[in-house]
Amino acid sequence: MCGIVGYSGSRQAVEVLIDALKRLEYRGYDSAGIAVCGKELQVHKDKGEIAGLEETLPMLKGTVGISHTRWATCGRPSKNNAHPFVDCRGKFALVHNGIIENHIALRKELQARGHKFTSETDTEVLVHLLEENFKGDTHEALLESLKKVKGTYAVAVIRLGSKEVVAARKENPLVIGLGVGENFVASDVTALLNYTNNVLYMMDGESAVITPGSVKLFNESGGRVEREPTLVSWTVEDAEKGGFDHFMLKEIFEGPSAIHNTLLGNLNEIVTGDSIIDSNFSSVKIIACGSSYHAAMVGKYLIETISSIPTTLEFASEYRYSSGAKEMPLVILVSQSGETADTLAAAREARRRGCQTLAITNVVGSTITREVDEVFYTHAGPEICVAATKTYITQLMALYVLGMRIGHSHGALSHDALRLLRSELRSMPQYVREVLENAAAIEEATDMIVNARDVFFIGRNINYPTVLEGALKLKEISYIHAEGYAAGELKHGPLALLNPDMPVVAVCIRDHTYEKMLANLTEVAARDSPVLAIGYDDDTELSSVANRVIGIPKVKPIFTPVLIAVTLQLLAYYTARRKGCPIDKPRNLAKSVTVE
Numbered sequence: 001m002c003g004i005v006g007y008s009g010s011r012q013a014v015e016v017l018i019d020a021l022k023r024l025e026y027r028g029y030d031s032a033g034i035a036v037c038g039k040e041l042q043v044h045k046d047k048g049e050i051a052g053l054e055e056t057l058p059m060l061k062g063t064v065g066i067s068h069t070r071w072a073t074c075g076r077p078s079k080n081n082a083h084p085f086v087d088c089r090g091k092f093a094l095v096h097n098g099i100i101e102n103h104i105a106l107r108k109e110l111q112a113r114g115h116k117f118t119s120e121t122d123t124e125v126l127v128h129l130l131e132e133n134f135k136g137d138t139h140e141a142l143l144e145s146l147k148k149v150k151g152t153y154a155v156a157v158i159r160l161g162s163k164e165v166v167a168a169r170k171e172n173p174l175v176i177g178l179g180v181g182e183n184f185v186a187s188d189v190t191a192l193l194n195y196t197n198n199v200l201y202m203m204d205g206e207s208a209v210i211t212p213g214s215v216k217l218f219n220e221s222g223g224r225v226e227r228e229p230t231l232v233s234w235t236v237e238d239a240e241k242g243g244f245d246h247f248m249l250k251e252i253f254e255g256p257s258a259i260h261n262t263l264l265g266n267l268n269e270i271v272t273g274d275s276i277i278d279s280n281f282s283s284v285k286i287i288a289c290g291s292s293y294h295a296a297m298v299g300k301y302l303i304e305t306i307s308s309i310p311t312t313l314e315f316a317s318e319y320r321y322s323s324g325a326k327e328m329p330l331v332i333l334v335s336q337s338g339e340t341a342d343t344l345a346a347a348r349e350a351r352r353r354g355c356q357t358l359a360i361t362n363v364v365g366s367t368i369t370r371e372v373d374e375v376f377y378t379h380a381g382p383e384i385c386v387a388a389t390k391t392y393i394t395q396l397m398a399l400y401v402l403g404m405r406i407g408h409s410h411g412a413l414s415h416d417a418l419r420l421l422r423s424e425l426r427s428m429p430q431y432v433r434e435v436l437e438n439a440a441a442i443e444e445a446t447d448m449i450v451n452a453r454d455v456f457f458i459g460r461n462i463n464y465p466t467v468l469e470g471a472l473k474l475k476e477i478s479y480i481h482a483e484g485y486a487a488g489e490l491k492h493g494p495l496a497l498l499n500p501d502m503p504v505v506a507v508c509i510r511d512h513t514y515e516k517m518l519a520n521l522t523e524v525a526a527r528d529s530p531v532l533a534i535g536y537d538d539d540t541e542l543s544s545v546a547n548r549v550i551g552i553p554k555v556k557p558i559f560t561p562v563l564i565a566v567t568l569q570l571l572a573y574y575t576a577r578r579k580g581c582p583i584d585k586p587r588n589l590a591k592s593v594t595v596e
């Protein structure tokens, strides 16, 4: 996720472009850049945050420009990979938010036609296509270029000698700000509130041409669109959270797009042939901390179920001190930040032991990417809230894909089975949307736990890690003591704790453990502990053994951890909000634990 701004008006563009861009820094902050049309196209960009760019900013004179703050998805954070990108003749500057899935093929074609590339990014192909397709009209050239692109984009372009800012969007947001003698375009309203609250939201497939005195909106087929402006009443802070009360809620609701962006480009490349996944290993070990460890636990079930390859788990903080059997597993390290000290130490230890290593991380260029042989990037975008939400479900996506790749490369997954799994994964964004649409019912269910001192979360098999994660979410943002437990283990001791004031959240999916789970719920109910069950939305039996039921869409059991995780994230969020907790920055915690 990146932030982009465009301006055309009577002010010096640089002031507007930097000020507006600062309000988008929560969307990405590993590099930034600006381009202003003057006597020539003036471009200044660098690795690091906007404040650093400001310190080295030369005098840029001109009243038309674009700016960009980056969250790297393709190409590590660096000056060369920072936006804007300029064509070979220095005529166009372009900024982009999104993922160009077919950038490798496009780059090869453009290089064969003599284009010289200066970055590792997917975005740069766009400015070279623009140069090729320009025949006098920037808007037409951009639309022609975008026809060749597979993927997602919000893009803004300026051309030397023109007062136009040309923009287009597909699956990434763009909004137009309407001023007097000036107009703006930006990734979201946050950037515009200092200048105007009169905006036009662009829809998917639309493009726009803005100048100081005009705004023209076009639909996908190039026809003009007339739309009433919206008067926005948000404060800047409201807008940063997209109108949500907290970043956590916003990031939970970004789950569908985070899943979509993570699968984009990864689901098709199941069979690559040149990955360590295709090498000859007989077991897998997954290492992580915290929520990432819970994702790793789900990963164990996925890899063993899909590929039959034995898979073990270790906490990163334990692995580095363990004896280390003589085995040489493929080691997968899971870390959304890529900076967790224990996980970094584990990566170095695994390499020292001679294991091949692969990291699943959400941050391009993070330290862990330099400590492993291969990286699988999730594309959840920046996660501001300390509690992991969208990054957790994108880690699960990564583990489904890796399970499929391991299964396929080890001959344990037929083409038909692979196709079925792919199709179910492609539907996950929609299934998560259905869970989000049930948010009101989940919020109501907080009646059962908001005043509890202790809560049990119980589950079995692939949803045992899910209940551990659900308990962690509740603990870390509502400060209610919660314990995730294997349901089959309750009778071996913890049952002694149950009482009418201790609610039990039970994951009860109609899979091979269903009957046993029903028996567990009966045991719990016999101790008068109130039961909140989570099961398929067509399960009519659950309400006879639970005080309240939250339903999820009926996906295959192997995919239920994703939907239940989102359900429990919302349950924890609404409980913490009812308790008036800070939520985004819980006491004593940090987003990335870079100390051991």
Ligand code: AGP
Binding pocket: 289, 290, 291, 292, 334, 335, 336, 337, 338, 339, 340, 343, 386, 387, 388, 389, 476, 590, 591, 592, 593
């Ligand atoms: C989860 O909500 C916590 N923020 C924490 O457990 C986190 O998952 C853990 O510190 C690991 O972080 P990482 O994924 O960045 O390595």
